[in-house]
Amino acid sequence: MIPQAISRAPDLFLPRPFQITGVRRETPDTVTLRLRSLQGDPFSFQPGQFNMLYLFGVGEVPISISGVHPKTRDLEHTVRAVGSVTRALVRLRKGHIVGLRGPFGRGWPLEEARGRDILILAGGIGLAPLRPVLQSLMAHRRDYEQIVLLYGARTPADLLYPTELERWRGRLDLQVFITVDRGDEAWRGHIGVVTTLLPMAERFLDLRQAIILMCGPEVMMRVAARELENRGASPEQIFLSLERNMKCAVGFCGHCQFGPAFICRDGPVFPLSQVRSLLEVREL
Amino acid sequence: MADPEVRIPAPGSLWRMEKAQLQTLLEALAQQGYTIIGPRIQEGAIVYDEIRQISDLPIGWTDEQDGGYYRLKRREDEAFFGYAVGPHSWKRFLHPPVFSLGQARRNGQGFEWIPPADPPPRYAFLGVRACELHAIAILDRVFMGGPYVDPVYRARREALFLIAVQCTTAGGTCFCASMGTGPKAPPGADLILTELPDAFVVEIGTERGAALMAGVPCTPATEADRAAVEARLEETARSMGRQLDTADLPALLYRNLEHPRWEEVAQRCLTCGNCTMVCPTCFCFTIEDLSDLAGTRAERVRRWDSCFTTAFTYTAGHPIRQSAKARYRQWLTHKLASWWDQFGTSGCVGCGRCITWCPVGIDLTEEVRAIRETDGAMASERR
Numbered sequence A: 001m002i003p004q005a006i007s008r009a010p011d012l013f014l015p016r017p018f019q020i021t022g023v024r025r026e027t028p029d030t031v032t033l034r035l036r037s038l039q040g041d042p043f044s045f046q047p048g049q050f051n052m053l054y055l056f057g058v059g060e061v062p063i064s065i066s067g068v069h070p071k072t073r074d075l076e077h078t079v080r081a082v083g084s085v086t087r088a089l090v091r092l093r094k095g096h097i098v099g100l101r102g103p104f105g106r107g108w109p110l111e112e113a114r115g116r117d118i119l120i121l122a123g124g125i126g127l128a129p130l131r132p133v134l135q136s137l138m139a140h141r142r143d144y145e146q147i148v149l150l151y152g153a154r155t156p157a158d159l160l161y162p163t164e165l166e167r168w169r170g171r172l173d174l175q176v177f178i179t180v181d182r183g184d185e186a187w188r189g190h191i192g193v194v195t196t197l198l199p200m201a202e203r204f205l206d207l208r209q210a211i212i213l214m215c216g217p218e219v220m221m222r223v224a225a226r227e228l229e230n231r232g233a234s235p236e237q238i239f240l241s242l243e244r245n246m247k248c249a250v251g252f253c254g255h256c257q258f259g260p261a262f263i264c265r266d267g268p269v270f271p272l273s274q275v276r277s278l279l280e281v282r283e284l
Numbered sequence B: 001m002a003d004p005e006v007r008i009p010a011p012g013s014l015w016r017m018e019k020a021q022l023q024t025l026l027e028a029l030a031q032q033g034y035t036i037i038g039p040r041i042q043e044g045a046i047v048y049d050e051i052r053q054i055s056d057l058p059i060g061w062t063d064e065q066d067g068g069y070y071r072l073k074r075r076e077d078e079a080f081f082g083y084a085v086g087p088h089s090w091k092r093f094l095h096p097p098v099f100s101l102g103q104a105r106r107n108g109q110g111f112e113w114i115p116p117a118d119p120p121p122r123y124a125f126l127g128v129r130a131c132e133l134h135a136i137a138i139l140d141r142v143f144m145g146g147p148y149v150d151p152v153y154r155a156r157r158e159a160l161f162l163i164a165v166q167c168t169t170a171g172g173t174c175f176c177a178s179m180g181t182g183p184k185a186p187p188g189a190d191l192i193l194t195e196l197p198d199a200f201v202v203e204i205g206t207e208r209g210a211a212l213m214a215g216v217p218c219t220p221a222t223e224a225d226r227a228a229v230e231a232r233l234e235e236t237a238r239s240m241g242r243q244l245d246t247a248d249l250p251a252l253l254y255r256n257l258e259h260p261r262w263e264e265v266a267q268r269c270l271t272c273g274n275c276t277m278v279c280p281t282c283f284c285f286t287i288e289d290l291s292d293l294a295g296t297r298a299e300r301v302r303r304w305d306s307c308f309t310t311a312f313t314y315t316a317g318h319p320i321r322q323s324a325k326a327r328y329r330q331w332l333t334h335k336l337a338s339w340w341d342q343f344g345t346s347g348c349v350g351c352g353r354c355i356t357w358c359p360v361g362i363d364l365t366e367e368v369r370a371i372r373e374t375d376g377a378m379a380s381e382r383r
Helices: A002-008 A084-089 A124-139 A160-171 A194-202 A218-230 A272-279 B021-031 B132-144 B150-159 B208-211 B223-238 B249-254 B258-269 B276-278 B325-342 B364-373
Strands: A014-026 A029-038 A052-057 A059-064 A075-078 A096-104 A120-123 A146-154 A175-182 A211-215 A239-242 A270-271 B013-020 B037-040 B047-050 B061-066 B071-073 B097-107 B112-116 B123-128 B162-164 B190-196 B201-203 B285-291 B297-304
Touching: A002 A029, A002 B132, A002 B208, A014 B112, A029 A239, A052 A075, A052 A084, A052 B071, A059 A075, A059 A096, A059 A239, A059 B285, A075 A084, A075 A124, A075 B325, A084 B201, A096 B112, A120 A124, A120 A194, A120 A218, A124 A146, A124 A239, A146 A194, A160 B061, A175 A194, A175 B097, A194 A218, A211 A218, A211 B123, A218 A239, A239 A272, A270 A272, B013 B061, B013 B223, B021 B190, B021 B201, B021 B208, B047 B061, B047 B071, B097 B162, B123 B132, B132 B150, B132 B325, B162 B208, B190 B208, B249 B325, B258 B325, B258 B364, B325 B364
Parallel strands: A120 A146, A120 A211, A146 A175, A211 A239, B037 B123, B123 B162, B162 B190
Antiparallel strands: A014 A029, A014 A096, A029 A075, A052 A059, A052 A096, A239 A270, B013 B201, B037 B047, B061 B071, B097 B112, B097 B297, B190 B201, B285 B297
């Protein structure tokens, strides 16, 4: 009944129904939604791609795919409440329905990263689009050399995926370093911006050789890009995921333009060499 | 005179058609099921709307245009197409300003979509200028030339019959000659008309155009007709109201993203978005999600949007382009520079609408000139 209705639709712009199979609260304003197609379609994606999540009659927003549930393999999206649609999305419960279009965009260069050291730099919710990278790397661990994750959040309460972080930290084949801007009474870890962790990463890998994957607030990525270049990394080795308003996700609506790029279609992941000068322009 | 002798109007051939026979042509189009869209006068402007007979055309009228200025004026003759372009462009028929993508109904667990039921309209456009043919070719690249194809645009575009009319009058804000987009019509139209004082010269553009003209009385064009067309086009090219130096234009703009002129133009710009609405190539849209009060029905509506609104770049809780300076810079650099990277062509066809319909008369040819003359100047306030 539903599949037939959907197959008639010009599905480029009309979201398909997905059911929420679970909700995990990550931080005070962020949840991870677990989703399964009501039509039973399998869903495949590349780490770094995004979906458009639609709430019936409310609106639609681009959200990075943050991986699959380790056990059920259901699709996961980590959503932070920052606007009217995301505020409604974080209130969803198990059993509720959302619409979904996707996957869209170009993901992380995992093929290119084979056989090399990998540095992952995440800030805040920027860890979400990098989580499927970590899941994929861990599933094919032998294909890569050293892997280092540097992750920064505002406070300890803002750290995403604490259970997985603990598990990753326990692995001998993955180096995880975490920092926060402001600690609390229980925090015994590092304090400072994420780039202050770079010397730790350099103990395990050579920044001039590694593939560097980065996602976080634009100001963080701008600063980190400069710092990485100062330490010998070239813009061709560094990849970052950018975010802009999106309405269509297929390069027609014009909202996500970043200079010559349509972030929805040409990104959201770009080599730094392609966007380096644009990152320095304010209000581009 | 109507000449029933055997003749084959092949693509590329030129014919002479009495002006009144344009009515026969319109009737032939209507017979084939086309909805004919052409120029007509509404509320003091020449706009594009449905026409049924040649008396609907703005016969004997012209338009006076300048920065922020548009007036209709009687001509001294009875020319059918003796004006430049008005506030409408053909994009409103190919890329509708408001379009319902579908309605949704909750059903049991989920929801289902009811896509728009009406078959897309079959349009015939009459009076498409050379710059406007270029604009349609640009929209073709935007909506049909990439990895995705827009079904809304394609349905209208593929059914389209195009009758071009080459300009024998240049408007006060026209600069197609600078952009290489006119006044001579590029290939693509089914028929290309040029208006002479006593007749139309009709060039057959396509087999479809040939088939249509087979039913319209006309005679082979003479050498004199041919020469008259060329002379008119040359005269039009010489009388452009504006000029734009396009040499190295994308690089000029890219290296001047921090030029103080952006701040200066922002002092005048009202960020009203008129330029984007009248532009024949500005394609941006938004998608609005609506629901009834009970929350059982929803609709997705696609609606023209403008990069001049702050909401356009609303991302993760705040707009990226807050200042008028950033929004004007985005519009101009997109049109004249990044459009090349995205679609392999300029986004500007030199029609002059953005100049005419800017309420404060901002003139992009003037803005580019100002930047070119002070190439490399930097705004004092930098981060």
